[in-house]
Amino acid sequence: MSQKIAIIAGAGPAGLTAAYELLKRTDIHPIVCESTDAIGGIAQTYNYKGNRIDIGGHRFFSKSDRVMKWWFNILPRQGKPAADTVEKNHEIEYVAEAIVEYLCPAYAKASVGMPECSSAPAKRPAPDPEIEDDVMLQRPRVSRIFYRKSFFPYPIGITLTVAKRLGFFNTALIGCSYIWRHAFPLKDETYLDAFYKNRFGDRLYRTFFEAYTEKVWGVPCGQIRADWGAQRVKGLSLKRAVIHAVKDLLSSDFKKQQEQRETSLITRFFYPKFGPGQMWETVTKQLLACGGEVRMHTRVSGVHMKDGKVFAATLENAVTGESEQVACDYFFSTMPIKHLFGMMHPRPDGRVLEVAEGLQYRDFLTVGLLLKKLHVQEKGKKPQSDVPDNWIYIQEGGVRVGRVQVFNNWSPYMVSDRKNTIWIGLEYFVNEGGDLWIMEDKNLIELGISEMEKIAMIKREDVIDGCVLRMPKAYPAYIGSYTQLPVVREYVEKIPNLFLIGRNGMHRYNNQDHSMLTAMFAVDNIVSGRTDKANLWEVNLDDEYHEEKKS
DSSP: OOOOEEEEEOOSHHHHHHHHHHHHHSSOEEEEEOSSSOSSGGGOEEEETTEEEESSOOOBOOSOHHHHHHHHHHSOBOSSOOTTTTTTTOOOOOOSEEEEOOSSHHHHHHHHOOOTTOOSOEEEEOOOTTTOSSOEEEEEOOEEEEETTEEEESSOOOOHHHHHHHOHHHHHHHHHHHHHHHHSOOSOOSBHHHHHHHHHOHHHHHHHTHHHHHHHHSSOGGGSBHHHHHHHSTTOOHHHHHHHHHHHHHSSSHHHHHHHHHTOBOOEEEEETTOHHHHHHHHHHHHHHTTOEEETTEEEEEEEEETTEEEEEEEEETTTOOEEEEEOSEEEEOSOHHHHHHTEESOOOHHHHHHHHHOOEEEEEEEEEEESOOOBOOTTSOOBSOOOOSEEEEOOTTOOOOEEEEHHHHOGGGSTTTTTOEEEEEEEEEOTTSHHHHSOHHHHHHHHHHHHHHTTSOOGGGEEEEEEEEEEEEEEOSSTTGGGHHHHHHHHHTOTTEEEOSHHHHTSOOOHHHHHHHHHHHHHHHHHTOOOOHHHHTTTOOSSOTTBOOO
16 A cells, blocks of 8 residues: 655645654655745745844744644753853743654654664753754843834833823823723724724824834725734733723832733743744754655645545646646645635636635835944933844834844844844835835845934944845735635635645734644644544634733
8 A cells, every 4th residue: 555645835834844743643755845945934044144034033932832842842942041141131941951752763863863763752951052053042022112212012001101101191192082982982893993993092093003004014904804903912902901000000019010011921932043944944854854855946836636635736846847746645735825726626616716816915025234233212312232122113104114123132143243243134014026025135225224224223334234035925914805715715625635724825814833733733633534624723713812921
């Protein structure tokens, strides 16, 4: 009997997790096809002259213990200080040992010299990041909004400090606006503007949500489905923030309560030494050592159906153009739905294709700037040459940059010369083929420098070098034919060996851990013989805000 084969389109978190789980738990042979030369999809790490870019920022934390254990099994937690721990006074919870279960004995032997017959979990001392590379760092979480030359907590909350920076009169108007909207809520919350107004009031919505959200998606909030907002601000509202603020005022220890309120989200997260791509590059090494296939520069250009199932896929070499048809028993897709359905043979019916073609995406580019130092001019303070933030949301009008990452604060090993340089990433939300997308790199770098000077965060004379990185279809958009997505889901449900997983595969704004869970559940279904795929679509539907600490 020939071995069963699973073809997996895409070497991002979902695709590689599916391949790993198949190898570990079944006798199915995974063939991962990646059309580019990079592992990790949007969770890759881009290396520019030893300075690394994390596309979009990937904190490694999850409310799923299964995902957390999975990550730590690939890259164990640190047991010693990192290069910047002492100088930045970081409080780190070190571990003494790691328990690692390698995917197969062959990788265990090649990696750490374990006997080839060994397959049991192995104890080892927790890694020292100054000596070893395969390590997960623990990092402090700092993420703020920069607005009118002042920093505000993200997500926005009501504290005495926030009120001072907004102005007490303005804060009072925000409160009145909320009371009005609470008394007269908008009945139709189909779209994002109404969703935000009902939770935060019209004035706070216009101050902190409207401009930034439209910068991200490129369309008015009145055209964006509220589903996206529900995913990003679960459980958050001005009412809740005000209740917390009142409790703080009534507290006998006001200052302590204020500090706790400003850190109501997770205060630490985990992060691979060399960025998120290191996680997926390490997973790929294990897959290859243990019999799996990861074919780079290989795109899926055809998906062939017969008797209601996928029976083969056409794989095309993106460099040579050569193609071959490979038979398969299972097909996992992390590619954009519109691409998948456009290459299926025979074609789905017209309605399904129409929905798939109508799905829209937002593309993304990063301008990397290497600096001697920052020059952040915060209102009423001396210029700061450094800041503690992982990333900063740019709420200022008149600039197109949406967020700024400070890669030194993600990991000191992301920067070639961390002691003498600051490595930042300016994030732009764009449309493929639009003016920024087609702009020459040198002009994009100039734009980035000019905008950062305009909002008083850097000085031109401190710029040493720069680069540009483009990422198409980074964000599935909740516009276009998104509301008709159940038509696609219903069609796929009838194909027992076709699994849509991951962010683009399901056209859902999933975080990395959610994408992994869809892959894990798909393999669970194969192992258990479950035929319906409802559990995949239930991922990321919980009603808790993802980054909020558990009570």
